[in-house]
Amino acid sequence: MKLNEIRDNEGATKKRMRVGRGPGSGKGKTAGRGVKGQNSRSGGGKVGFEGGQMPLYMRMPKRGFNVPNAPKLAEVNLWRLQEAIDGGKLDAKAEINGAALVAAGVIRRVKDGVRVLGEGELKAKLNLVVWSASAGAIKAVEAAGGSVKQERIEAEAKAAARLEKRNAARGKAPAPKAPLGDANKVSARAKRAAAKA
Secondary structure (H helix, E strand, O other), rough: OOOHHOOOOOOOOOOOOOOOHHHHHHOOOOOOOOOOOOHHOOOOOOOOOOOOEEEEEEEEOOOOOOOOOOEEEEEHHHHHHHHHHOOOOOOOOOOOOOOHHHHHOOOOOEEEEEEEEOOOOOOOEEEEOEEEHHHHHHHHHHOOOOOOEEHHHHHHHHHHHHHHHHHHHHHOOOOOOOOOOOOOOHHHHHHHHHHHO
């Protein structure tokens, strides 16, 4: 047997019906769609429409909030980093960033950045340069004598500096500074005070 001689079993495939090809075809003229109305047209029929009753997607409860433009991060745990170091895939003495993790096969792709999570035990002293890291992961890395550089904090600081520069050029009052360790949040009271100023 050769590849060009292989065939499907009898009846395994069926030719599609060609509709709208004249009365002799069995599906001529209206092509099985009936006469007139929304569903007889191309693109007709709303997805999820239930004849006017409350549709399923509106009946289901809504919970929480999804940020539409949130960065897509590749997550990696501490145990996975230790496993790669023990296997000789990662060099603990070198700077470990997204490219090094991809090269070592720890993650498949970097996406928008890498987030380190604190699950597992870390013994090696690491110098991590990642988008962000959990508080537990930072504590574990520093306890092992390593360091974590978070690109997110630098990006937020640059964005805040750009905003302040733009507001200064427009003659606006500088934005109130957020409390330490909370670079994203500004209290409502501080916002009102800034608006009055």
